[in-house]
Amino acid sequence: MLKHPRILLINVCLRYDTPLSALPVGLACIATALRDAGYLPEILDIDLHRLSDDAVREHLERNRYDIIGLGNIISGYRHTKRLCQLAKAVQPDALLVVGNTVASIPEQLLGWNPEVDVAVLGEGDRTIVELARAWAGGTSLEAVAGIALRVDGKVVRTPVRECVPRLEDVPFPDFTLFELEKYLEFSWKFVPEPHPIKRELMLSLPVNTARGCPFDCTFCYHAFKACPYRYYSFESAVQYFQEMQRRYKVQYLNFWDELTLVSRPRAVELCDALERNDCKAYWPVGPRGNLFKAQDLDLLRRCASLGATTIGGALESGAPEILAAMNKKISPEEFIEQMQTGYRAGLVPNTSVVFGYPQETKETIAQTLLVCERAGVYPSAGYVLPLPNTRIYEHCRKRGLITDEEAYLLRIADRQDLHVNLTAMPDEELVSTVTEGLIRLKDKLGIPLSDKDVIKTTYYRAARRNADGSGVGARQDGV
Secondary structure, eight states: OOOOOOEEEEEOOSOTTSSOOOOOHHHHHHHHHHHHTTOOOEEEEHHHHTOOHHHHHHHHHHSOOSEEEEEOOGGGHHHHHHHHHHHHHHOTTSEEEEESGGGSSHHHHHHHOTTOOEEEOSOOHHHHHHHHHHHHHTOOGGGSSSEEEEETTEEEEOOOOOOOSOGGGSOOOOGGGSOHHHHHHTGGGGOOSOOSSOGGGOOEEEEOOEESOSOOOTTOOOTTTTSOOEEOOHHHHHHHHHHHHHHHOOOEEEEOSSOSBOSHHHHHHHHHHHHHTTOOOBEEEOBOTTSOOGGGHHHHHHHHHTTEEEEOOOOBOSOHHHHHHHTOOOOHHHHHHHHHHHHHTTOEEOOEEEEOOTTOOHHHHHHHHHHHHHHTOOOEEEEOOOOTTSHHHHHHHHTTSOOSHHHHHHHOOOTTSOOOOOSSSOHHHHHHHHHHHHHHHHHHHTOOOOGGGSSOOSSOOOOSBOTTSSBGGGOOSOO
16 A cells, blocks of 8 residues: 655745745746645745744644655745755655755755755646656656656766646645735735735735746756747736636735747737636736837737736846846847837836846946936846856866855845956945946936835836926937
């Protein structure tokens, strides 16, 4: 008779110093897969409750588990290491499983951390279920595809697991496995400006409609990098959201994707699904930075009429040579055209920028901020954060900017802080040039931020006026 394993999933906290806690979409997918396979995992939500290490230790001392799983992004490696040491010290016999991008360098992860038993590579929905079944049946974990583990003291990768070909075969996550109502209490903090109703009254739900990205920027790494870009039908995504809307009165459909709208037909499909299901919701238009052109004005107006409030699209840099180094495949002019077309359709633009590529100078920083000014958008700004399995990370290693890889991963955190300087400018000059430029931009656009918050803004802010001082409503068509 198979023994039923007792499974614990840990939701890690990355930012103890902020009040933000987002529903863990990836971990919810894992929990849902286990539940659907007949295993009901317990959840230890460190992030939601800001549990101390002592509290985690006390929980593990009171409750025994056969499998302990946690996922984390690789920039939070230090938290993974600490929690794995803690968990294994209290429960040495538990199978400790780690996933998400922190497992993207499995040889190093298992080499640096003897406490970790298994690294899950890529998509974990099916892998975690097969691990649970192998444990329950007493069979070798080496038969489970898509993992790395130790065999005779050496780290071994099992055969590559094929990506799920149709996302429609993967259920949307069941957030009721978590304390959903508590998350919803402060979900308004993830809603960007503008706010159609009082911000504190908005309830936001993250909905993942796609996995991966068809593009290959040199600084970007995500858990689905080895898989083709796939997406759900918007019909199923909208119906999923509406069910949550009926149960929890959520109003904001917060698309939680690397890339939601990969093409104009997908935008039409989304509008059709919203209309067909009579879905009343607010939502962001989430394309690449150059998808929409001036001739798409009517399509974007249709989006706005169906509840869209913002239009995104990452610029990353306004300097063509840096965009080329990033492999972004967009131009500043295309970005401005999309943002201004969106604005004319009634959508507020938002974007993100990355400073600090090797080609960065005072002049390229000024170029980027000027593009934002012309587009009427205040960006979410940060510095390039080299991560393993990206070309910019290998560039840093070759230049000797990253020598001790684990020491580097233990000290990095958010991209809003400068962790490694790839430019020819001294650190202080780079940071002051970026900060002073952002202060000037937020003053020109009337963004209500203090000078000390121009990088760590917490959410997207809408321009209150044009750069020339006129009201936002006075903006003219054209660049």
